[in-house]
Amino acid sequence: MRAILFVLLLLPALCFGQAAKQKDNPITIGTKQTFHSAILKENRTLWVYVPKSFTAGSKLRYPVMYLLDGEAFFTSMVGTVDYLSALGKMPEMIIVGIESTDRVRDLTPTHSPFWASGEPANDLKTSGGGPNFMAFLEKEVMPYIETRYQTETYRMLVGHSLGGLTALHALVNQPALFTSYVAIDPSVWWDNQLILKQAQKALPQKGSAGKSLFFATANTMNKGMDTVRVVQDNTQGNHNVRNSLLFRETLRKSKNLAWAWKFYPEDNHGSVPFPAQYDALRYFFNKYALDKDLNDSTITVDYIKNHYRAVSAMLQYPVLPAQGTVNSLGYISLGKKQYAKAYQFFKMNLENYPTVGNLHDSMGDYYVKIGDKKKAMEAFRKALSLEEVAETRKKLKELEAGR
Template sequence: MRVFLALLLLLPTFCFAQTAKQPDAPITIGTKQILHSAILKEDRTLWVYVPKSGDGAKTRYPVMYLLDGEAFFMSMAGTVDYVSGQGKMPEMIIVGIESPDRVRDLTPTHYPFWASGEPANDLKTSGGGANFMAFLEKEVMPYIEKRYQTQPYRMLVGHSLGGLTVLQALVHQPTLFTSYVAIDPSIWWDKELIMKQAEKALTQKDYASESLFYAVANTMEKGMDTVRVVQDKTQGNHNVRNHLLFRETLRKSKNLAWAWKYYPEDNHGSVPFPAQYDALRYLFKTYALDKDLKDATITVDYIKNHYRAVSALLQYQVLPDMGTVNTLGYISLSEKRYDKAYQFFKLNLENYPAVGNLYDSMGDYYVAVGDKKKAMEAFKKALSLEEVADTRRKLKSLEAGK
C-alpha cells in the first residue's frame, strides 16, 4: 500500500513541478545488434526493445518478431509500451529484423513478375524466403532466447511482402509462432500461390493453438466498393478482391482464431500504424479484467479464473497481478469487508512469498481487525525481506502500545 500512496503523492510533482532546466539526455527505446548468419552468410541487424521493467529483472516476456524492423520498430515499440501500460496486454520484447534485400528475404519463390504478369527487374532476387525463415528459426530465435528472459509465446508481424511471409509461416510452420499479424499481405505473389496453399492447409490442419489478425488497406480505384469488387476483374482492384477471397478461406479454417479488418481510409502505406494497435487489442482482448476494481462482485475465485484464462491465451502460466490483487485487498479493507480483504492479501502471499510489501499489507489487515500479535509478526517478516521506514514505524508503534 505504501508504494501506491507514494505514487499518488508524487504524481502532481511529476506532472507539474518539473520547471527547473534539465540537461539534454538521450531517449533510448532499444538497441541495435549485429548477428552474423551462417545460413545467409552475412551480418544482419536486429532492433531489440525490452520492457522497462525488464532491465536486470527476472520477469520473462513473450516475444514479437517484427519484419521490416527498421520501418516499424519505433511505432510498434511505442504502441506495445502504451497498451501494456494500460493493462490491456502483456509487456513484450520486440525484435525488429532488418532486410537489406527484402524482396529476397520475404518471398517464397523466384517470381520476377508483377501481379499483372509484366517482367520486373526489381524482383529478380526473389525466392529467398525459405533461407530467411531458417535464419529466423535457427539463429535469431536462439540468440534472443539465450540473451533475454523469454516466454514461449511468439508473435510474427509483417506488412506487404512481410505479410506474405507471415501467411507463409502460418500455412507451413504454424507451431513456430503463437500469433500472426498479416498487414495488407502481398497475396498476389506468384499467381496467388499462398491462397491455393492456404485453402488446403487451413481447412485440414488443426489451428486451435494459433491466432491471426489480417489487415486490409483500401487500394481500390475511386468509386469501387467492397461489394462490387468481388466481381470486378480489372487489375487495379485485384488486391482487395483477393483479400476478400482469402477471408472466405479463413471462414473455413479449422479452429483458427482470426479477425479480418478492412481500413477504408488507409492505403497500403498508411495502414500499418492503425493495424498494429488493432492487432494487439484483438489478440489480447481477454487479457484485462472485464470488471472495474471497485466492483463488489470481484472475488478471489474470479481473479483465479481470469488468470487461468489468460494463461490459456498465452500458453504459459500467468500469476494474478500483484498490484491489482493488493489494490483489491485495500478496497475491501476500506469497506470493512475484512474476510474478503484477507483472502486477497493471502492470495498475493501465496503467489509472491518473497515480496516484503505484501507482508506489510497483511500487517495492515491485522491492525484493522485488532490482532496486534499477528500484525507485528507480519511487519517483522516484511522487514526481514526489505527494510522500509514506514513498516518500521508501524512496528515500533505497535511495540510501544500506541
C-alpha cells in the same frame, strides 16, 4: 536600448536552453544488437525491447513478438504494447524487431521477378530467399533471444506488405513456429497468388487449434469502387483488395483457426500498419482484462483464479494474477472493512509473489487495521528484508514505539 532590451528578453530562454541541454537524458526503449548469421552469411541487427517489469533476478517470463521490418515499426509497436499492457489489456511482451537488409530477398517465399500485372521487375531480381530467412528466424534468432531473455512459449509474428506475405506463408506452411500471426495488407498477389492457392489446400485440412491470425486490408481501390463490386472487377489497380477478399473466403473454410479480418477504408498501404497493430493486439488479447470493475463487490478470490485460468488457456502457458490488480482489490476490501476478503486477496498475492517486499507491506497494513500489532511488525520486517522502503521503515518504527 532596444537591442539591450531584446537581449534581456532572450536571456531567460537562452539560459533555459543551455540548462536543458545540460540536464537532458536520453529516453531508451530498447537496444540494437548485431550478430553474424551463418545461414544468411551476413551480419544482422535486432531491435530488442524488454518490459519495464524485468529486473535482475526476476523470475518473470514474457511472450515474444517477432516484428518484421523492425526499423520501420519498432517505435510504434513498443509504444502500443507498453501502453496496453500498463492498462492491463494485454500481457507485457518482449519485442524483437528484425532490421531488413534485402527485404525483397528475405520476405518472398519464391523467386518471381514479376509485378502483380505480370510485368518484369528488375527490383525483384533477388527474390526467393524466404526459406533461408525463415531458417534464420527459427534456428538463429529464436535461440539467440531465448537464451538471453526469460521467454514464454507464446510467439507472435507481425509483418506488413511482403512481411505480411511472410506471416501468411509461415501460418500455412510452418504453423508450429508461432502462436499468433499478424498480416498487415499482405502481398497476396506474389507469384500469381501462390499463398492463396497454398492456403486453399492447407487451411481447410490442417488442424489450426490454438493458432490465431489478424488480417488487415488497406483501401487501395480505385475511386468509386467498393468491397462488393471489387470481387468481380479485374482492374489491376484493385487487385490488392480483391486478393484480400478472396483470402478471407479461404479463412472462412479453415479448420480450427481463430481469425479476424478487417478493412480500413480510411487508410492506404502506407498508413494502415499503425491502426492495425492496435487492433491486432486487442483482438488476440480481448479476454485478457477482467470483465468487472475493481469496485465490483462480486469479485472474489475464486473469480480472480478462474479468470486467470482462462487467460492461461488463451496464452497457452500459466499466467499468475497480476499483483497490482490483486493488491488493489485487497485495499478496496480493507477500505470497506471487509477484512476476511481483504486477507484472502493479500494472502493470494503473497502465495504467488513471496519475494515482493511491497506485498508483505500490504499484509502489514491489513494487520494494523485489525489491531494485530505483532503480526503487522513481522510483515513490515519481512518487507524490509526484501526491499528497504522509507515508508515501510516509518510504519515499523511507529509500531515499535507503541504509537
